[in-house]
Amino acid sequence: MTLDRLQNFALGIAGLSALGIGAAITLIPHTFYASYGIALGSDPSLLSELRAPGACLSALGAVMLAGIMWRSLAEAALVAALVVFLGFPAGRVVGLVLDGVPSAGILAALVFELAIAVICLVAFRPGRGRAGPRVALR
Template identity: 65%
Template sequence: MTLNFFQKLVLGIAGLTAFVIGATITSMPHMFYASYGIFLGSEASLLSELRAPGAGLASLGGIMLIGIVRQRFAAVAILASLMVFLSFPAGRLVSLVLDGMPSTGILMALIFECLIAALCLLAFVPKRRVQHNKTQSV
């Protein structure tokens, strides 16, 4: 699969974002979550539950970035970008409904994720062409 410049740019934005956020959660969860006003203690189980999906997010970001330069990974990279940047906003919206209003930092993350999701949809969801069947009058 060959990607055009816009698709590579979108994968780059999505991949870099996912990789950096995931790597930061994995390596520095206290600092990352403090930026949202969430202060973590030293509970090993909680930190493990945060670091594990952080590593997964970093891995998916890496796949997105590899898809830019390796054509055979492009389809997987596109799927990864759509999965990450559609599921994160969806999860935040569910939380907004069920849990109430989060911090301003979380709301800003939601907006940013929605912007990347929109770019991914624009770049990777094929446009359907509408064909009009001409009816013949008898």
């Protein structure tokens, strides 16, 4: 399957974002969360519970980037991008409803995640672009 420029861009921005954020959560969680005004402390259980999904986010980011390089992974890369960049905002919206308004940094993350989701949805919408084999949502 062939990806066009917008599809490559969508997977690239999604993949780099997920890989970078996931790596930061995994390797430097105190610094990452401090940027949102969250102090983590030193509880090994809490840190483990943060590092595990951080590593998963990194792995999904790697899949997104692999979809650019290996066309056979393009559909898996798109699924990974949509799961991450629709799933995270969904969780944040649940938090808004149940917990109230979070910090400005968390709200900015919500906007960023939604922007990437929109880019992915536009890039992979059915019927977009020229005729020929393209990866598209079905």
